[in-house]
Amino acid sequence: MQRQLAFWPAPQNTSQKPPIWDNLNPQHRATLITSLARLISKTVQSKDLSEIQEDKHDQ
Template structure:
């Protein structure tokens, strides 16, 4: 089966970043994941608050 040609190059993760992540202690990996999850939650909540404020101003 012939390979399909890519329209644009997809960035690949550098091997160095993989090594850095694997070399972190397990607890530090968990802390990084928890911090990222908290940031995602804050962004979602702030977007919800902004939408409700816009709706109240439109009335």
């Protein structure tokens, strides 16, 4: 008889992960936050641009 696998299996290891931010110095934190903000803004801007181009194409 086949067993069905759980769709969302429970984690086997319940240990706490170390906090990432505590291990970074302020300069690295600022660099990381700036990089993430730039990636997010590029993604949002490219999505907005593609929607504008689709609207122009539909007209």
